[in-house]
Amino acid sequence: MGHHHKTLTVKTKRVLGLFGDFDEAFEVIADIRRYKVPGLTVDDVTLKSPIEHPEIEDVLGERPSNVPKFAFWGSLFGLVFGFLFLASAQANFLAQPSGGKPIITIPSNIVLAYEMMILFGVLSTLVGFIIGAKLMRKSTGLYDTAITVDQIGIVIEVADEQEQPLKDLFTKHNVIEVHEETLS
Amino acid sequence: MPSLLGNIFKGWADYSKGNEEGGHHDYEHMYALVIDLDRCTGCNACSTACYAENNLPVVGEDKFGARQAMHWMRVERYFDEPDMDPDMGPDTSNIEDANETGTQSRGASFLPMMCQHCNAAPCEPVCPVGATYHTVDGLNAQVYNRCIGSRYCANNCPFRVRYFNFYDNSESWPAPMEQQLNPDLSVRSKGVMEKCSMCLQRTRAARDTAKREGRELKDGDIQTACQQTCPTSAILFGDLLDEASAISKVWKNHQVKLGTYKQDKENPELRGYRIFEELNVDTKVLYLERVREV
């Protein structure tokens, strides 16, 4: 299979192309994927869209999200911590003799540990989401309010020589608007 | 942190050891009652003595009618028989002349009803803050300061012997009546559950007296207020763990054992029985059946 070598070009500019027609946008990405613009791979592409596009995953290639890992370990921690916390609380409740009945009551601890498992699962999923989606960060890069209405945006960081071929590709797929900014 | 985990395993060890040696083992006493219904004349002295000893408020007609009264002990009066078919018409008298113009051919049966201090009390596991628990004396303790008034315990008590302070009942002691209040136990505030404590303050006093005199508690040291004043001595309090005590003899004579929900007596004609035994709550008040001259 033909392969290319990444030339160490210096990225100087970031270009945002807005497309009204989603299929045109996907065409652009498909072209980039086919190296229509020399030196650009599909990994440089950032797709901005008003809705979720699970079907674009195939085109954009493998970009894993570790939210499920957070959820799993969070739940597991919740379960273990919950049970230990409850058991130690009951064991240290010295002021309440139980008249010979069990001190650490397994059935009730199971119920409560189950609740703690889910609570910590949800909280850790939230943490995973915030980390994974790099939320709450200083907003960098180009943005256009049309993205939250009905247009798809494609953001790519390009070197000087790649800018014009990219723009030509955009215009080929009747881009509505192009913004650009120079990387600091 | 080490003591935190240490206690867990210690707790588990104690509990498991308890299981091997045949059930509950860490009781120091097992206080219980015997009430001989044949001696009980229903004179209500026990209930009034309980009012005097335990600072029970008087709530007046309206609240009594709304069933918000605070009598820890109530003497119930029945004219019918338990095995009589419940819907045999209103207020049937006894067996022979149950016809309309017939009158009672026998007196009533009286039943002093108070907290039964069950060993498997249904009220203990359901209290959210652990305000009621089973003490090592075998009593069902009600900690007034810890109670937040969720009232689940009263709902779960099959005997309905838990009473809730629906109001602040301090107007039931206008000056100088409040000087009669017994300082050995608290005056409960609004929002707190209370019930017969088997005169915990008298038990404590007897134990302190014994400790100060340097001797073990012996049978008869502790008398509950109701037992003390019952004119026909129908009520007997004692420690079941003390084999020599009078109460242990009565429980043994009537072949009634703790820890079961059905007694298998060799002589079924013995009078001793426990109320709602089939609920497996393991009550600690043994009632002796009233005798009926047929």
Next chain:
Amino acid sequence: MTTKIDRRNFLKVLGLGGAGAALAGCDMPSYATMEEGEEQVFSYLAPEEYMVPGIGIWYASTCLQCAAGCGVHGRVREGRALKLEGNPDTAVNKGKLCQMGQAALQTHYNPDRITKPRIGGKEATWPEALAYIKANASGAPVWLTGSIGGHQAVMLDTHLSASGGGKHYAVETVNAQAWQAACADTLGDAHPELHIDKASSVLSFGADFLGTWISPVKFMTDYGEFRGAPRGVLTVVEPAMTLSGANADHWVAARPGSQAAVALGVAHMLATEYAVSTSALPAGAVDAIVAMTPERVSELSGVDAKTLSKIADTLMSNHPSLVIGDGGYETAAAAMTLNLMLGNIGATITPGVELIPADLGVRGGSTKALADFASDAQAGRIGTVFITGTNPVFTAPGGLMMKDALAKIDLKVAVALFEDETTQMCDVVLPLASPLEDWGTHVPPSGAGRGEIHVQQPLMEKLHPDVLGLGDILLGLSQDAGADGLADFDDYYAYLRTAISAMIGTDLETAWQAVLQAGKVQAPAADRVFAANGALTTNVPETNAPTAGQLSLITTARQGLFDGRHANLPWLQEAPDQISKAVWDSWAEIHPATAAGLGLKDGDYVTITSDNGAITTRVFLYKGVHPDAIAVPMGRGHTHYGRYATGIGVNPLSLLDGTADGRTGEFTNTTSVRVQATGDNRHLVRLMDVDRQYGRKLAATISADQHRRNQGGA
């Protein structure tokens, strides 16, 4: 004023201050503190005598809630009486108390107590009051009291003799005069000693010995033995169920007033069926028994022959028996005939005891004295009256017109604990010390303890400074009236010490402490001897079915509000009635069949009218009352008796017409009344909304022969 109570200012109120000291006192428990040791903290330098914070002291005294005079141990802490328990050493109650005894604390601490003397409703001081009495006294003063005995009675007689020989009227609505008259006539001893614990069967005709008759706690303690192994059989014949009836193995409803007929019917059954000799009976009794055939009995009382034979059979198969009767001389006399026939004399009825200092004996109250007082007052023979320990305006039958009688007396002085209907009509009201803060001696009427006199000592300081004890008042009045020999006693306590030491003949110092600690002193006494069969007149009153639309009202007494004196005690108002379980209101007990006849259902209001008045109260339906009777318990219906009793319930005594019994002059407690429904209905507030067990095994019973088979298992 209602104070909001919480732990902190609760101690401050008593001027104690400081945190509760955790003292291991003789009675005081150390609080459930986590650490083992106790701290002893004394908050001030010189505590009063015996007054150490946290330490409970027990004092022996006497309960005066009814005439029985049970011995009492009062628990006192920080100078406050907290709890009363029976005195184990007094033979009357052997350490036990009834609910009235337990509620004596509320009589003492009652917020509605009179605290200052009053003249015509205005507060005054003691000197002014005594001066007013001296100024307005006209003629020899008389005393109207309840049952009174011991040295107070002696002091009262001294005052009467010193001030012109006025009479002493001792009044008790609930009394056993009929029984005592019958005993006096047949045995020559009005106060024989009854031994229920030795009897193996008891037959009672309307004598509520477990509830209100003579000495209830003594009989209840004996009843405890009676029910022990071997178990005795109790039969009760009465028109409406009393506490004794509620514990009867065999309860018989007899038409009101017909108990004498039933008793004689049983005697007839014994003589004919069981050939019991009637030789021991005086002549008059025998032909009365012969005349009382079973048909006559059922016509008079509604009790059929089968029941009579069952009662006779119980008496015959359970020997020795004891037959008691009250509520009319004929019933008591008929009961005594049965005792004579069954040979109970000497077995369960033994001679009483005669106190050597005879003047200490109990002046037993009666309703005849009330009738005499009323007639003397109407005739203007009374100028000045001192009233204490009774409330005649409330307890007098309507027919006696007590208010007009009192109006005719110039000077009326009340010596009372509470404002009540009688003190309203009195010119001078003197505040009386409560039994728990006063000195005195009392002789138990039941004669238990063979001459045992109970001492009454104060458990605490006086709650209200201006009150005086009855003894002190009598001493003051006697000294004022110039009685000799009393001059050198400055208070009743001094008089009492010398009187008791003179009686027991030992020097005072050592004996006095022992007497106070025991709460009793053994007075010299001689056993009486029964006289051979004295005269016995038994004419049975005519009691056939009441005319249509009429029922016979019965005023029953209950061990709680008694005759109305305890209506102002909240514990007793809220204590559910022993039979109906009703609280805080009156009710009329009626048989379901009679109620159906009148179209009544539970909780309906009825107006009960007699010739002397009308009351309106709710009906309570149950089968423990004879179909021809309607029973209304006395005790409530006060118009003026403090916050707990005023305007609560109705007073059935006002309906009675005051017809007197031939031999004893006692009022009968029944009268015929008309009963109409008023139409409105309100749920009668009771402890139990339902009376049945719905098949649950709550109050189970076992047959007697099963019990006897394993008697050992008692």
Next chain:
Amino acid sequence: MSAQQNLPHKHLTQDQVKDIDENIEWAKINADVLRSMENPRRGYWVAMFISVALFSIMIYAEVHQYIYGMGDAALNTSHMWDLYISTFVFWIGMSHSGTLLSAILHLVHADWRKPIYRFAEAMTTFSLLTAGIFPVIHLGRVWNFYWVMPYMSDRGLWPNFRSPLIWDAFAITAYLTSSVLFLYIGMIPDLAICRDNAKGWRKKLYTWLSLGWRGDDAQWRNFRFTYLMIACLLIPLAVSVHSIVSMDFSMSIMPGWHVTTFPPYFVAGALYSGCAAIITLFILLRYFFKFEHFMTMPILDKVCKLTFVIAMVWTYLNLVEFASVWYGHDIPSKEVLLAKASGPYSPFFWAMMFFGSVLPFALLSQWIRRNMYVLFFVSVFLNVGMWLERWMIVTPTLSLGYHPQAFNVMWPGWVEWAMVGGSFGWFGMLFLVFVKVFPSVSMYEVKEMVYHRKRTVYEDVDEMMNLHSGVPGPGPGPLPGSPPTPAPQSTGGI
């Protein structure tokens, strides 16, 4: 759009099949939903006034009860619990519909939930906040309610973990936290839209709330996983919460409560009353905010059918409980059952049976499902039936029980009625505030639904896009140009 479609309740044409008109412009979606958040009209203020009035009654009743004690709630020795607990269970029940709609239907890819899951999820949160009031106010000593929480107390005291009330505390706090997070996370893209169109304080609020959402594909991907994970966690949580709420009763030994089918019975009851509430709010929001284009008739149709199914499940479980008591030998339980049917509470019992089991059959008729007015009242009475059901579980058992001394018929005191009424005021207040501050229809989800519906009309779109990841080179077939968009068919009214 033809004029006929704009009339809100015009009777629909027979061939109405589409859940949503897939040719709706996305900008219109944004505009419609954002318009619903502008300054409120008169109807809004009337509703807000009523809610605040009811809530202030509740405040007055609670202050009265705080000062004088629980007695005025007419509770007594036998009836320690009454309307507080039954209304608590009712509100917890209402909250499970949001979870059902947003989590379960999300997992099964029923995308007709997309326009309506937002307000259902909001209803979950607010009915939980309403339910949370009752365990606190029914305490005798309200000021110590925090003792239920397992905090490290220096007196060595802990709550009693055996008690179902503690399980309640744990379950409800866990459920409240996760449903608030679920609502909030699901709303982040919408908040971004609001941020881009808002001004003034709203802009600051939405900027802060949208956590810097920029629509990047990485954000969307993590969002999709997060949403899926929380949905997976929320479903077992919702089931466990209402099982635990039912354990308040089934863990006791009282006849009529000690029933093993209570957990599933309560969960079914919860979903049932939740769906009925969704129908009610569906109609209200659709009427007040003119959301005809999103809250379309087919979606309402599907919710009604779902409600009917769950109603039948609930009816089955209800009758199973009665049958097991009827054929069992437990005398006290049989007494309670007979007393429910014939005793003093029987009118409410039969009302519950009618509203709970008979009324849902009305949902089978298409006419009713299409007629907004009738359906509104049907759904309200379904919920009345469910409220009665909770009451009929609590009170008849307490009016009988084991000891005859406890037999007593009790009717709630005015304080209880005030609290129950006030709780609806509190819920209304929360919902009205939510509707004006946050978008009550999920804009990006509607866009997805429209986009999805548009694409499936054209089957071949998938082939075009089916380039398999992992193959670095270009896909097998040439990328054809975009297919011609078909002429818009007559879509009938929405």
